[in-house]
Amino acid sequence: MMMSEMPKELSNFFQDGVLLRNLVATLVLFLTVFGVRYLILRFIRQRLPTTGALQLRWTSQVRGFSYLILAFGLFTIWAAELQALAVSFVVLAMAVVWATKETIACIQGAVYRLSANAFQVGDRINVGGIRGDVIDPGLLSTTVLEVGQGHQRTGRTISIPNSLFMTEPVLNESLTGEYMLHLLTIPVDRSSDLAEVEEKALRAANDACADFIDDVRRPIALRYRRHGLAPPLVDPRITYQVVDKNTVNLILRIPVPTRLERTVEQRVLREVLGVPKGRDSLPPPRH
Secondary structure (H helix, E strand, C coil), X not given: CHHHHXXXXXXXXXXXXXXXHHHHXXXXXXXXXXXXXXXXHHHHHHHCCCCCHHHHHHHHHHHHHHHXXXXXXXXXXXXXXXXXXXXXXXXXXXXXXXXXXXXXXXXXXXXXXXHHCCCCCCCEEEECXXXXXXXXXXXXXXXXXXXXXXXXXXXXXXXXXXXXXXXXXXXXXXXXXXXXXXXXXXXXXXXXXXXXXXXHHHHHHHHHCXXXXXXXXXXXXXXXXXXXXXXXXXXXXEEEEECCCCEEEEEEEEEEECCCHHHHHHHHHHHHHCCCCCCCXXXXXXX
């Protein structure tokens, strides 16, 4: 509705002769103001000494007063048209903002990402249910390599609009850098021997991370202290969660290299479940 009013006001401005009348009035105003100013200045030059400061002061005042009258006259002549033009510009600005609100929100998200240092290239993030490794943080969108179930890359890329960072929490799973604390949930029947399952899970976890457990402590401690947090214990540990009267979740927390959580998880699960080892194997530790 507002967009349709803008052309109507402008068309009336041209069709009703308003433009011609205002132009004529502006011309008369200029001729009158400058004509009267010329006569007054001529009178001053004839009546006042040419070398005195009085003539200069009166000349300056007359010129300033003439410009003031000219500005007031122009505003009076064009006031209605200026108001219509201002309204048109406001309507146009509102339309532009409405049409580009998503773009503006994406730019705001990029500014937030940079100012908050939320993540960097190579970090694994989870935002709005989308999980992946960041490969291209741009001005309007951020491209990630999708990570699906089992912490496996799907081979697909996802472009996340940066506006999502303003409305959804951003989980950076690479906070601890090269290593992370991974949670593995194992459902166990309550009729099972929980102590035996726990012992088997801890033994499997300790075996899986034995090669790099000493390398984990220092970087994780440094990262947590940098953010003002007390560093956690990194050794494998188990907590329980009751699901229902028949099932208990055994939650195993284990330190793993950031990109090898799936490999370590599968190794632990195979040992706990008594499944023969598959192709998943851990690379030799880096020293």
